[in-house]
Amino acid sequence: DAGITQSPRHKVTETGTPVTLRCHQTENHRYMYWYRQDPGHGLRLIHYSYGVKDTDKGEVSDGYSVSRSKTEDFLLTLESATSSQTSVYFCAISEPHYEQYFGPGTRLTVT
Amino acid sequence: AQSVSQHNHHVILSEAASLELGCNYSYGGTVNLFWYVQYPGQHLQLLLKYFSGDPLVKGIKGFEAEFIKSKFSFNLRKPSVQWSDTAEYFCAVNRGGSYIPTFGRGTSLIVHP
Numbered sequence: 001d002a003g004i005t006q007s008p009r010h011k012v013t014e015t016g017t018p019v020t021l022r023c024h025q026t027e028n029h030r031y032m033y034w035y036r037q038d039p040g041h042g043l044r045l046i047h048y049s050y051g052v053k054d055t056d057k058g059e060v061s062d063g064y065s066v067s068r069s070k071t072e073d074f075l076l077t078l079e080s081a082t083s084s085q086t087s088v089y090f091c092a093i094s095e096p097h098y099e100q101y102f103g104p105g106t107r108l109t110v111t
Numbered sequence: 112a113q114s115v116s117q118h119n120h121h122v123i124l125s126e127a128a129s130l131e132l133g134c135n136y137s138y139g140g141t142v143n144l145f146w147y148v149q150y151p152g153q154h155l156q157l158l159l160k161y162f163s164g165d166p167l168v169k170g171i172k173g174f175e176a177e178f179i180k181s182k183f184s185f186n187l188r189k190p191s192v193q194w195s196d197t198a199e200y201f202c203a204v205n206r207g208g209s210y211i212p213t214f215g216r217g218t219s220l221i222v223h224p
Contacts, residue, residue, distance in 0.1 A: 031210045042216035043155070043201065050210070058211075090154060097162070098143050098205050100212065102154040 003027055004103040006091050012109045019078040021106050023091030025071075031094040032074040033058075034066060036087040037105075043090070049074055081110045113138040115204050117215035124192055125223050132187040132218050134202030141207030144185040146176055149199045149217075158200070161185065172196070194224045 003026030013019050023032060034046040035058075045058030047066040055066050063085060065077045078085055091103040118133045136142065146158040159170025166178040176187045185202060202215040 040216070043214045045211070048211065092155075094210050097160075098210060098212075099145055099157050099160050100147075100155075100203075102156070104154050 004091060004093055004101060006089075006103040006106050008106060009104065010107045012111060013081050014111055015082060016080050019081050019108065019110075021076045021089055021091075021108070023074045023076070023103055025074075025093050027093055027101075028071060029093040029095040030071075032068065033092040033094070033100070034064070034074065034076045035090045035092065036060065036085075037090060038087050046076065046089075081108075083110050086110045113204065113206065113213045115202055115213050115215040117200075117202055117218050119218045120216070121219045121221075123221045123223070126194055127191050128222075130187070130189040130192045130196070130220070132200055132202075132220070134185045134187065134215060136183050136185070136202075136204040136213070138204065138206055139183075143205040143207065144176070144178060145203040145205075145212070146170065146174070146185075146187050147201045147203060149201065151198065155201060158187070192220075192222045194222050196220060197222045 005024045007022045033048040035043045037043050044060045046060055046064050047058055049055045049068040067075045086109050089106045092100040094100045114137045116135045144161040147155040148158045149155045158174050159168050161168045161178045169175045174189050178185050200218045203212040205212045
């Protein structure tokens with residue numbers, strides 16, 4: 001498996017609180033992604049990064065921000081968590097052959 | 112916008128049955144095609160991929176997929192499924208040269224022993 005870790009693996013938080021999820025890679029890949037996975041919706045792209053400080057929005061970016069200050073770390077922040085953001089969040093990396101390698105996931109519950 | 116359709120949302124089979132999962136995409140140009148598998152409680156893993164060349168590609172665990180350009184399809188097949196193939200299967204498509212994939216909604220496969 002590619003060297004991708006996510007932290008925390010599980011988190012329960014209250015509505016309105018800020019939450020930051022971390023993705024760390026040891027592969028030195030340029031592209032990193034954040035997805036959310038929900039029943040009936042499959043995998044939906046939140047944000048992605050194509051280099052340090054280079055990020056762009058995916059299809060479900062509202063309510064989320066990201067930062068990438070180092071090649072190996074990609075942070076996803078929920079500025080003010082809502083119950084609709086309860087989900088499983090996966091980080092992925094890609095390069096050089098376009099296929100994606102996924103982290104173990106973070107299960108986030110917003111109460 | 113590009114879309115990826117997986118027509119079978121839930122499939123239930125008995126062991127040793129043959130499997131075919133459909134995947135169709137809407138983009139007409141060059142594409143890179145992927146199938147990923149997600150075992151219960153785990154993350155997605157690459158099953159197989161197609162970039163160019165022989166349209167019949169073989170992946171891990173006895174899976175194969177055929178790219179039919181005229182039908183914009185990339186169907187996944189396995190001649191004889193096992194209980195351990197119980198998982199969710201995702202088709203994904205990149206436009207040629209793009210690192211941003213579009214995923215299908217997934218097909219849940221349950222194999223009864």
